[in-house]
Amino acid sequence: MSDTVYADPGYRDLDVGTIMREGHPDIAEGDEHIVSAVRKLRADLGRPLRVLDVGSGSGDLSLMLARALPDCEVIANEIAPNPLAQARAKLAGRPRARVFDRPFEEWDEPVEVVVSWGSHHHLAHDYLRHVRRVLTPDGVLVIGDEFCPEYLTAEDRERLARAEEVLLVDGYVFDSAAAAEAYRASGEVPEWSLRLERDRRRALWTWYKFVGDHAAARGAWPVLIAELAIARDDLVTGNAEEHKTSPLLLERELALNGFAVHDKTVIGDRDPALQSFVVYTCRAGA
Numbered sequence: 001m002s003d004t005v006y007a008d009p010g011y012r013d014l015d016v017g018t019i020m021r022e023g024h025p026d027i028a029e030g031d032e033h034i035v036s037a038v039r040k041l042r043a044d045l046g047r048p049l050r051v052l053d054v055g056s057g058s059g060d061l062s063l064m065l066a067r068a069l070p071d072c073e074v075i076a077n078e079i080a081p082n083p084l085a086q087a088r089a090k091l092a093g094r095p096r097a098r099v100f101d102r103p104f105e106e107w108d109e110p111v112e113v114v115v116s117w118g119s120h121h122h123l124a125h126d127y128l129r130h131v132r133r134v135l136t137p138d139g140v141l142v143i144g145d146e147f148c149p150e151y152l153t154a155e156d157r158e159r160l161a162r163a164e165e166v167l168l169v170d171g172y173v174f175d176s177a178a179a180a181e182a183y184r185a186s187g188e189v190p191e192w193s194l195r196l197e198r199d200r201r202r203a204l205w206t207w208y209k210f211v212g213d214h215a216a217a218r219g220a221w222p223v224l225i226a227e228l229a230i231a232r233d234d235l236v237t238g239n240a241e242e243h244k245t246s247p248l249l250l251e252r253e254l255a256l257n258g259f260a261v262h263d264k265t266v267i268g269d270r271d272p273a274l275q276s277f278v279v280y281t282c283r284a285g286a
Contacts, residue, residue: 014222015086017058023220024211024227026267026277030117030144031061033265035068037142037281038113045138048072049112052134054104054127055119059087065115066097075100077107105130112139117279120145121244125168128257132284141259144279148244149207150272151199159192160252171237172197173249197237203273204234204244210274247278258284 021028042049048071053062056076066074074097076087084101091097100107104127114131116123120143131141152160160166163175172193174180183189189197208231215224233242254261259282267277 015058017060017083019222021060023215023218023223025214029267030277030279031064033279034061034115034117034142034144035064038065039068041113041140042069042072051113051115052077052107052111053115055122056087058083059090061117062087062097063090066091066094077104079103107134110134110136112136114141116143118146122241125253128253132258135284141282144277146244146276147247147278148200149203149276150246150248151203152246152248157248166253166256171243201235206273207276254282
């Protein structure tokens with residue numbers, strides 16, 4: 001996330017993770033759900049866990065997990081300088097908590113839990129393969145994100161269900177390697193991929209207007225200003241650092257990477273056009 005607002009020098013003296021939890025809808029409720037899910041796994045397995053929080057930001061969730069599960073090892077994984085320093089400071093007094101300051105793909109120790117909370121849309125989606133490699137056989141992936149509110153149609157879902165691959169290239173979705181290669185060779189985007197991107201942008205703008213109004217109503221001006229910058233980045237199709245996609249698209253990606261969803265929780269009891277946060281608890285090979 002080296003190119004996002006989280007690394008912006010203008011936010012050096014702000015804890016973006018903390019202010020988002022105060023001025024942005026649904027994040028705090030998602031925190032509670034994730035902590036509860038990890039606590040349940042600790043009870044079910046009857047032993048301390050190693051928990052890796054991918055893209056931990058300034059460490060708010062990592063600290064919550066460390067407090068809720070004092071006998072578990074919690075690793076905050078972050079590489080952006082500003083939130084990395086903040087995460088180190090928050091976890092400094094926790095002997096079983098630490099920070100891993102290199103890319104997630106360089107982590108090579110087994111873990112019972114990988115948490116990806118608000119990170120999926122910042123990462124190349126093939127990181128899910130590495131999650132499979134580091135999870136223990138009885139481990140879980142808890143993945144939640146600020147998605148684009150659902151924009152895929154029933155026909156889109158049927159098409160993706162038949163796809164053997166789902167690829168995101170320059171911000172466009174392709175349902176086969178052949179289609180992606182044809183695009184790379186010609187630069188011509190298939191009509192289906194173009195239409196998905198148009199629908200994504202429309203749904204995103206509805207969401208960002210809601211988030212901005214939510215922040216303004218609470219006087220959370222730093223959140224609103226950050227969200228305006230994030231919205232700009234997200235609406236640029238090829239921006240790999242900020243690209244929110246559909247929850248249903250993630251579900252297909254999870255299946256293609258060998259994960260079974262055991263729980264799906266939508267955060268926020270609102271019209272679907274204003275529902276962005278979804279948390280999944282998944283097991284590999286189940």
